[in-house]
Amino acid sequence: MAAKPRVHEIASELGVDSKVALEKLKALGEYVKSPSSTIEPPVARKLRAALEADGAAKSADAAPASAKPAAASPAAKPGAPAARPG
Incomplete structure (x- = not known):
């Protein structure tokens, strides 16, 4: 029998926040109370x-x-004081 993983373990394994994992489970139709809740292995695979x-x-x-071009230099920002020739 495989151990039941906790929601937060799966979330950290995949590099996402526990809240994101809980929202995804809710979208999948699974009721989970908190990140420390355990879920069945088939539900874990689905998540x-x-x-x-x-x-x-x-x-x-x-x-x-x-791939966007770099932002304009800080001196070229609108509202920035223009450099005066000396």
Whole structure:
């Protein structure tokens, strides 16, 4: 018999916050009271798969954002005092 994992263990294993894991379980139709609650192994597999799928989708969304050009220099910001020739 496999040990029942706790929600917070799975969340930390996948590098997400426990609150995110609880929200995902709720979206999957599973009732879990707190991050220290244990869940059945099939539910744990379902949670891992859902969180990994979300992680893959979020990393794909983040890739185009990292390709954006660098921000303008601080002196070129609107509202910043212009440099006066001396």
